[in-house]
Amino acid sequence: ALTIIIDLFILYLYRKEIYNLVLSNGYTGSNIQWFFRNATSYEGELTVRTFIRVLIRVIDVSAYIFGYTFINNFLIYRHKRPKDIL
Incomplete structure (x- = not known):
């Protein structure tokens, strides 16, 4: 369970980083993922x-x-789960 919490926190940091990069470049549209992919993959402006x-x-x-x-x-x-998980 600790690993899942850590992974979710890392994903939150990654999402925050993407939003900061996109907003710092002046994009205010609705398709942030498209802009981020174009700016990082094709244009190479953002890292x-x-x-x-x-x-x-x-x-x-x-x-x-x-x-x-x-x-x-x-x-x-073939490990069997117990019937009562909760």
Whole structure:
């Protein structure tokens, strides 16, 4: 549960970083994701801070770990969940 909370906090920081970059460049439209993608991928004007990019990699790694654990426990070893989860 702690990892999920940390991942959600990192996503919040990433979202805040995107909004700050877009607003600092003067964009006030409704399609912020389109503007951010164009400004970072094609034009190269905006860049996300390195610290935020490293934190996004933490989310990627945790997703791989939890995905592998799920496949290992429930598909390979047929781990059964108890009936009463709550």
